[in-house]
Amino acid sequence: MGRFLQHQSFPPIRLDTLCLPTKMGGLGVLNPKLQQGALQLRWLRPLFQSASSPSGLVLPWLLYLLQHYLPDVHLHLPFIFSDLRHPRLRTYISPFFNLFAACNLLPHDFDSTVINLLTCLDIPLASAVVVPHGLPAFPASWRHLQIQDAYEINTTLDILSCHLPSSFPHSPCILHKVLQRVDDHSLFLHAFVIRACLPQSILTEQFPDLMAHTGTEVDPSTLLSALSPTFPWKRLMYHTTYEPSNGVNSGLSSFYHFLYACPLKLPLWHTLWLTHFGFSPQFSDIHNVLYKFSFPPPLDPTSHPASILGSVLLALWRHHWAFIFNQSPFVAANATTTASSLLSHLQSEENLDQRPFSV
Known part of the structure; x- marks a missing residue:
């Protein structure tokens, strides 16, 4: 029948580095390729665990695309085996491009796997x-x-x-x-x-x-487990070293830490929140905005809360990558200035679009 040989593996992500906290609230990984892979793995977890009962907006859309292009293939198998991926899902413009690339970085060692x-x-x-x-x-x-x-x-x-x-x-x-x-x-x-x-x-x-x-029935669960043999999928979250003292969501993952719980980033949220909503936010307020799109009424009714949120997130990422690539320290005041500038630019464009044409 042949003999047992070790499976050729892709260059593996050091999964143990995914939970190294840093003062910047990042992943503890400076390599941009591994950063991107780690971020994608965080979103693959619900895709692998919630295929039968998807929730939210993105997950049902991704599952629909997989079922449309791969109607006769179990939805999880293309993430493990590249030859099962439909050509339309492999292009740079595909929403699956980064997800597949993240899976490729994991060790594909199935020597001890039984299916x-x-x-x-x-x-x-x-x-x-x-x-x-x-x-x-x-x-x-x-x-x-x-x-x-x-x-x-x-x-x-x-x-x-x-x-x-x-x-x-x-x-x-x-x-x-x-x-x-x-x-x-x-x-x-x-x-x-x-x-x-x-x-x-x-x-x-x-x-x-x-x-x-x-x-x-087809069950790829043991194959998925083999992709991260020493690091359970349930732990693919970014652990925080910062525990909030206001009683809401204590024990936040480092994903929350990266977004808003980091002491360096929290002033950005406080300043913009106070400016546009008129009060200082609790963690629950920011969490509800990010995950439930539950916005408080803005002081200026012409400012859409989603635009405020988008400007804050874009500023946060710009200054995060400036730290990763250029070693520029994350300064909340600078990020606040960037967010305000982005929001002002967006509002100017919206006003221009709404201005009536001259006759």
Whole structure:
């Protein structure tokens, strides 16, 4: 059947660095690529955990796009295996581009992973084999194939077995070459495929610590867990070292810390809030604005609260990246000036749009 080889892995994100707090409320990671990946992973967690009951605005939209372009693929598998991604979802303008890139940075080590037979059939064949060094690569013209094109479920033994050549669903010449290369050891099946080809009794006897490959539907959960074996998905949040003393949401994650709970950034919110809403905010006020779009009435009825919020967030990010790339300290007064300037510019553009045309 072949032998167990270590899966080639993508350059991994040091997941342990994601929770390193800094005085700037950042991620503790200076590499911009890892910063972007870490930020995207934070939003992948609800996508992986809430596919059956999505909430909010963004998550249902993302799930709709996945179902539209990949109607016959489990929604989680394209994040794990790049060959399953629809070309329209891979472009730079796709909302999935950064999400896929973040997943690519994680270690794809499935040596100890056990998946059920139905899940195995849906995996790309290119991701199910390893090419030994110095031998011909897996051709690009073969990358459309999935395991189900070469293997089927043997219901008698409850294992995967090769299709007979006469029953290949399509591309018989290519599939014959694939299986021939497996037989002559110029391709090796991955460990999770080999396990699917072994009866459960043999698998349990040889590997008593491994799970059984049970299940009657496609379930990529063990594959997702393998992407971050030492760092549970539930901990992909940014932990704070700042505990608020006003009793609201104590124990905030570092994500809240980054947005508004950081002592360096909180004055930005207080100043703009007092200027436009007439009172000093509590953490609950800012949280409700960011997550529930629950705005207090502005002092100036011509100023839309969402414009105020957008100006604050844009100023916060501009000064955050100035710190990351240029080592410019985050100064609340400077960020406040930037936010006020952005809001003033936006209001000028809105007034220009609303000015009646001269006759």
